[in-house]
Amino acid sequence: MNPTMIPWPVPDPEVPAAAHPVLAAATRAAAGAFRAARQRYDRAGLAERVRVGADGTPTMRLDILVDTAIAEVVDAHRVNLLSEEIGVIDNGSAVTLVADPVDGTANAAAGVPLSAFAAALVHDGVPTESLTCWLDTGRCWHAVAGQPTAYRTTGRTALDGAAVSLLRPHPHDPDQAAAWWRVAQRASRIRILSTSCLEAALVAEGSIDGFADAGSQTHRIVDLAAAMVMVPAAGGAVVDAYGRPLEIDTDLHRRWSGVIAATPDLAEELAAAIRGQ
Amino acid sequence: MNPTMIPWPVPDPEVPAAAHPVLAAATRAAAGAFRAARQRYDRAGLAERVRVGADGTPTMRLDILVDTAIAEVVDAHRVNLLSEEIGVIDNGSAVTLVADPVDGTANAAAGVPLSAFAAALVHDGVPTESLTCWLDTGRCWHAVAGQPTAYRTTGRTALDGAAVSLLRPHPHDPDQAAAWWRVAQRASRIRILSTSCLEAALVAEGSIDGFADAGSQTHRIVDLAAAMVMVPAAGGAVVDAYGRPLEIDTDLHRRWSGVIAATPDLAEELAAAIRGQ
Known part of the structure; x- marks a missing residue:
């Protein structure tokens, strides 16, 4: 086999019967x-x-x-x-x-x-x-939205000591680098899985406390839309680090710095840390 | 169900027939x-x-x-x-x-x-x-060891622009923080998956270029032993960032900063970046 092919199988999705x-x-x-x-x-x-x-x-x-x-x-x-x-x-x-x-x-x-x-x-x-x-x-x-879900976030409210996933750092932009590092300094555990939607699911089911774009304005609404349903249903929150409303907008040039957290309080702490406040 | 239980199944391992x-x-x-x-x-x-x-x-x-x-x-x-x-x-x-x-x-x-x-x-x-x-x-x-394998690393030799996984940073230790950041500044893509042995497998099969403990002396020999067989068989290298020999030693207090890379050249570049050279 060509060693540059990816050999692993892609299984059928286990789609829940209740899905639209x-x-x-x-x-x-x-x-x-x-x-x-x-x-x-x-x-x-x-x-x-x-x-x-x-x-x-x-x-x-x-x-x-x-x-x-x-x-x-x-x-x-x-x-x-x-x-x-x-x-x-x-x-x-x-x-x-x-x-x-x-x-x-x-x-x-x-x-x-x-x-x-x-x-x-x-x-x-x-x-x-x-x-x-x-x-x-x-x-x-x-x-x-509005229906009970099996997922429960960790319920954590404090950033200090939290398990947080981040988008990868951008070391060549001093402001972005500083924002990334501020979060890393307060969390007890940092991961970079490079997959925002899976990281949102891990927040929803209580495997990590939060996930954020630390100010790099990378997220489009398509990166956040599923989380906007799933995470609040599990007790968490999805916000923009700079307080801008998350709007379903056909202009895909709009960007946000999404913050997805176990609780609204943790979302606000993460957002404040990203902003340097 | 208790929402703090982890609900996902653990499948049977797909152990190759040739395994000891x-x-x-x-x-x-x-x-x-x-x-x-x-x-x-x-x-x-x-x-x-x-x-x-x-x-x-x-x-x-x-x-x-x-x-x-x-x-x-x-x-x-x-x-x-x-x-x-x-x-x-x-x-x-x-x-x-x-x-x-x-x-x-x-x-x-x-x-x-x-x-x-x-x-x-x-x-x-x-x-x-x-x-x-x-x-x-x-x-x-x-x-x-010594037998052909289906795995092939990416063959990359240069750190600049590489896809590198790292252990999480330790922001409160200035030397460790600086070493971590030196690698992040040169790589094009940084991940933190928090699982050294899987990250070694991703190097072996050519999904990432390298993986390193950026000077935090976290790795024990049990974290590196499987990689020491698998990665060289795929064309890569496993070294310590400070050049110490990786020895199978019953003293588990010994620690290394493991560097696992697609090629010996990339391993040396990563190790030098960690050391600040």
Whole structure:
């Protein structure tokens, strides 16, 4: 075998029976396209920048292939799409699927087994249901706004001593580097898994206390939409480090520094630490 | 269900048929004990510090339970054991199983699905065969010293622009913090997965370029023994950042700053960056 191929299987997603048909179909389509892409392309082929996505950044082939499969699902179900690469598909519906086709694309293309499909259903601008699937294992997290969920955050309120995941640091920007380091100095344990949507799921189920973009303005709304349903349902909070409202907006050039935490208090402590307050 | 229990299943390990019977049995015993511990104890129970291990640090209940299962295997097979918690069992054999019962214990006890069993068989002081099992998925990596392997590192030689995993930073020690930051400034991508043995497997199979303890002297020989077989077999190198020999030693108080890299050149660049040279 070509040693640059990623040899590991992509299992079928364990989609909960209660998931909305659009979320279920999109998750299965994403996993199927992800598997097919891995079987056809090696690491370099998956990572090749083949065009500029709707968010204005160069897009990897893997993202395009998965996003295309999701676009077919929304067309078949006559709902709208807001996704990282394709951008907006308006099928005239009151329902929009807001999707990150491959969260952790760099992991996925390299073979680091931490990548996810994550999506939220949005009704007239309000996220109502989410499904996150760890593509490398098929493990899924599902939540419906306003309904009880099996997930419970740790309940932690204090940053000092917390277990926090962060986006990778940007050492060449002094302000960003300082913000990253302020969080690291107060947490007891720092991880960088490079997959925001899975890290949000770990906050929701109480495996880590929080996850943040420490001021690098990397997050698009597609990176946060699933968490905006799942994490509050589990007792946590999703905010922007600078207090800006998180809005489902078709302008994918808008960026936030997402803070996802076990409690609203911890979210505010994390945000304040990032801002240097 | 108690929301502090970790609900995810622990699959049977996919042990390669060619694995030595002691490695195969130890891996299956570790996975079985890991599964039983998760079914019986919640997160706090798994993480409870129940005694001081052979390496002189407080030991979590989860480590004790898994290490005890491994001890039964070495006794049944009449080989010796060198492991993190129990330390040395001398059954008078020329063969020693050098094992990290639960690599990434903090992950495992919290529910972050990145923990491993990793072990090497050592004949008269020389590691000859390794098996690493990602306990959360059953995925295994197996290598025999001097024999061809399916794993190939990325072959990268330069630190500038590399994808490097690091142990978490220690911001309150200025020298360690500076060493960590020197590596982060030169790499293009930094991850902290908090599981040295899985990160070594990712180097071996070419998913990341390198992994290092950036000068915190955290690694014991049990953390590095499996990598010392697997990574060179795949074209990479395992060294200490300060040039000390990596020796299979029954004194578990000895520590190293392990550097595991796609090539010997990259290992030397990483080690030099850690030392500040």
